[in-house]
Amino acid sequence: MVAYLGQKAGGEAKLKGKKIAFMYHDSAYGKEPIPVLDALAARDGFDLTKIPITPPGTTQESQWLQIRQLRPDYVILWGYGVMNPVALKTAAKLGYPRDKILGVWWAGSEEDVVPAGDAAKGYVTAAFSAYGTNFPVMQDIIKKVYGAGKGNLEDKSRIGSIYHTRGITYAIMIVEAIRKAQDKYGKGKVMTPEQVRWGLEHLDLTEARLKELGAAGLFPPVKTSCMDHEGSGMVKFQQWDGKEFKTLTPFMAGDRALVHQMVQKGAEKYAAEKKITPRDCSKEM
Secondary structure (H helix, E strand, O other): OHHHHHHHHOOHHHHOOOEEEEEEEOOHHHHOOHHHHHHHHHHHOOEEEEEEEOOOOOOOHHHHHHHHHHOOOEEEEEOOOOHHHHHHHHHHHHOOOHHHEEEOHHHOOHHHHHHHHHHHOOOEEEEOOOOOOOOHHHHHHHHHHHOOOOOOOOOHHHOOOHHHHHHHHHHHHHHHHHHHHHHHHOOOOOOOHHHHHHHHOOOEEOHHHHHHOOOOOOOOOEEOOOOOOOOOOEEEEEEEOOOOEEEOOOOEEOOHHHHHHHHHHHHHHHHHHHOOOOOOHHHOO
16 A cells, blocks of 8 residues: 555655555554554655544544644545445545545445445545456356356345455455365365365466466466465555546555565564464475
8 A cells, every 4th residue: 555655656765754644443453554554654754643443433523633634645544344434424524535545455345435425436445356247257157156046146236346356256266275275185075174274375376377267357366375375465456436446556566575574573473472383384385
């Protein structure tokens, strides 16, 4: 998200002196990115103001009054559930431009913007996957699942929505992990949880493989390992125009090296505190 804002500014170095407000769900989920944002603020020289929202987030007037007084260049909205449309409505009420609000992927679905009505127009969010039905795999699902009366989605208008395509994305990864595990442990056999874990740690969804699956462009290539459960770390950015999301960028990544270094240190500290012996990935194939 900071890489995207840096791109808009003409380079992350040009974020120096900018004001970024981090408005977050006051929970472990909401607090999770704070160490990374602190590190990026120190590196890039932008001013970071943290503003917590007490869950569920149905009242936010005082926080948005703080935003109006602060007049940040951007607001990163790390929200969830009802907090998101309430944030957009309150921002509109107090006159903060929605195109300067950058939502996290859990604040970037139709469920987040439609309830906000016109207040959501211009709002930008990150997304794990693309949306829409213009993918061969989506056309197959429409024909072979819903067309055959086998689907359990009651509202067919949601086909191709953010959460629907995200679900398809996750399903592809799980099926490919099981297939990978079966390649190693026996085709046609029922896999154990440990064997499926091995498959999840050996995904290699290349561009070519995604094309074979009819999912080229639905999500970025993913390659995992014992040491890397993240896979790509990539998102794309999209903007709500009042009726649908419009893609603003291709899939892109932030500073993965910085994040992974912090994750490694945090994991080592946790292991030491809990007297856990970390896995030795060098011994696993």
